[in-house]
Amino acid sequence: MRRKIVTPEIETIIRSNRRSFSLEVKPDGRLIVRAPKFATKGQIQAVIEQRAEWIEATQKRLARQYPSLKPKTFTAGEAFWYLGELYPLQFTNRGRPLLELDGVFRLSEQAKDRAKDVFIKWYREETRAITQQLIEGYIKQYHFDVNQVRITSARTRWGSCSGRNNLNFTYRLCMAPFDVIEYVVVHELAHLKIRNHSKAFWKAVEDIKPGYRQQKTWLKQHGALLILD
Ligand SMILES: [Zn+2]
Numbered sequence: 021m022r023r024k025i026v027t028p029e030i031e032t033i034i035r036s037n038r039r040s041f042s043l044e045v046k047p048d049g050r051l052i053v054r055a056p057k058f059a060t061k062g063q064i065q066a067v068i069e070q071r072a073e074w075i076e077a078t079q080k081r082l083a084r085q086y087p088s089l090k091p092k093t094f095t096a097g098e099a100f101w102y103l104g105e106l107y108p109l110q111f112t113n114r115g116r117p118l119l120e121l122d123g124v125f126r127l128s129e130q131a132k133d134r135a136k137d138v139f140i141k142w143y144r145e146e147t148r149a150i151t152q153q154l155i156e157g158y159i160k161q162y163h164f165d166v167n168q169v170r171i172t173s174a175r176t177r178w179g180s181c182s183g184r185n186n187l188n189f190t191y192r193l194c195m196a197p198f199d200v201i202e203y204v205v206v207h208e209l210a211h212l213k214i215r216n217h218s219k220a221f222w223k224a225v226e227d228i229k230p231g232y233r234q235q236k237t238w239l240k241q242h243g244a245l246l247i248l249d
Pocket of ligand 1: 207211217
């Protein structure tokens with residue numbers, strides 16, 4: 021008997037001048053089908069059915085990897101990001117530190133009712149330490165003129181650069197893999213010299229961080245997952 025396909029929530033079909041089909045499962049479980057321009061519905065359905073097992077397995081794997089796009093509930097076992105990895109939350113009777121990462125995130129029982137604030141503070145301090153160290157390194161090598169580094173609560177912007185040479189980064193940044201953090205820092209540093217997104221700007225980014233497009237794409241694909249609320 022043929023296995024029944026688990027129909028993904030939304031199916032997007034992208035038709036183009038290609039010869040073959042390709043399937044992609046997004047972190048939220050959606051299935052994207054890339055198909056030749058004149059492929060029939062039946063052909064597309066056949067491809068999906070052929071790959072049904074793969075689709076289901078990939079959806080399951082991603083669901084584990086990206087447990088949720090929903091706000092955190094701060095309950096035991098829930099996973100939290102740090103440097104591109106997910107670590108489960110556990111509670112401890114110990115008082116201080118209120119939150120610690122050693123293979124798991126250990127949150128003091130005492131901080132249970134203000135878990136979100138404690139996490140934000142932790143992420144803030146980590147992001148500050150990491151970005152500051154990176155910036156110092158880049159200044160030594162490339163002589164940037166940085167005034168102040170601030171850690172913000174921005175929800176959609178990873179970083180920004182003000183006219184007064186202040187750099188801002190969201191506390192969420194340290195949830196991303198290290199090379200993605202490097203890319204964001206280099207991006208904002210490059211804005212100190214070139215304030216737009218011209219070709220010259222991207223060249224300046226490339227000079228410091230060759231292959232940055234990979235990190236840029238990662239951020240586009242996964243950035244929305246790096247959230248607390
Ligand atoms: Zn920019």
